[in-house]
Amino acid sequence: MKTVKRSIGTLALAATMILTISCKDANQKEATAAMDNEAQQETTKNSGDIAMNDSQESSSEVILKDYFNLKDALVNDDQAKAKDLGMTLTTSLKSFDVSNYSESEQTELKDIIEDATEHAEHIAKSEIKHQREHFKTLSKDMTDMVAITGTEVKLYEQFCPMYDGGTAWLSTKEEVRNPYYGSQMLKCGKVQREIN
CATH class of the missing domain: 1.20.120 (Four Helix Bundle (Hemerythrin (Met), subunit A))
Known part of the structure; x- marks a missing residue:
């Protein structure tokens, strides 16, 4: 279970780093932060669902x-x-x-x-x-x-x-x-x- 959560977290972190590096100006960085926040919420939700299904959380x-x-x-x-x-x-x-x-x-x-x-x-x-x-x-x-x-x-x-x-x-x-x-x-x- 922890491996699944770490894998999801690692993927989210890698995607965040790639998006952040590719942005050129402040407006793009703010837009990326909003998208990253939504992605993090979805990841948190999915991780929570997985953990709840396995009664681990x-x-x-x-x-x-x-x-x-x-x-x-x-x-x-x-x-x-x-x-x-x-x-x-x-x-x-x-x-x-x-x-x-x-x-x-x-x-x-x-x-x-x-x-x-x-x-x-x-x-x-x-x-x-x-x-x-x-x-x-x-x-x-x-x-x-x-x-x-x-x-x-x-x-x-x-x-x-x-x-x-x-x-x-x-x-x-x-x-x-x-x-x-x-x-x-x-x-x-x-x-x-x-x-x-």
């Missing part, structure tokens, strides 16, 4: 995958897709099984999941400005969850000093793509720390 990894898809929808200013993904994330959060954790971790995780579910539900019903407001707290919940559950992939905690007095979010890529401003200030922010 833990429920916390499913939640993270749904969170990253939601983040990408906000980066792309796609309110309708963010609504759908908010509902998808709500479903994954509600099916999260805390039984494999210690009693104190279970208590913490239940609180985190309850709060995250509330914000995901709001995202599923709101216009984009309000979606981004709820994404701020949802991102904190995801960071808190990862602190307990861990993760199989390297994550980057990124930070935007401009949004609401300073706001963080998680990403699987080091390159900053701001979900709080989308195309308005796509690259506003910095990597605060690496997780895992």
